[in-house]
Amino acid sequence: MKIKIKLLHETAKVPFKHHDTDACFDCVATEMEELHFGYVRSKPMVVKYKLGIAFDLPAGVWIDLRPRSSVYKTGLSLSNGCGVGDESYTGEYMAMFYNIHTELPNYKLGDSVCQIRFVGVKEPVTGFEIVDELRTTTRGAGGFGSTDK
Helix, strand or coil: CEEEEEECCCCCCCCECCCCCCCCEEEECCEEEEECCCCCCCCCCEEEEECCEEEECCCCCEEEEEECHHHHHCCEEECCCCEEECCCECCCCEEEEEECCCCCCCCCCCCEEEEEEEECCCCCCCEEEECCCCCCCCCECCCCCHHHC
């Protein structure tokens, strides 16, 4: 099964596996934003990484966005532990991390910062079909708590 993907940034990369037997696909950071929340710290409290990708998921399929096992080498912790990308979400995927250990380095642009797993698939995801447009859904790009404002 191939999943439709739209590349949203000039440096966006199609998610990839290092080994055919990997359970998840690595995702690369295209943009980074540091969020300080109004008080002085030498490093930001939250770091947002944009992945530069959006998906058109088949019916009944959703995405688990997970930290990489190497996250322990950074001072970061994925803010919601495991993010969920619903079937109807067609906006850009991002990973939000708490910066909890400020002496360790954060990920840099171009690094693999998280991984995604496709859940609810009836057959394994073997790759991606790059498309210029995604279907229109009622949810669209509304993410990060947009359904319970």
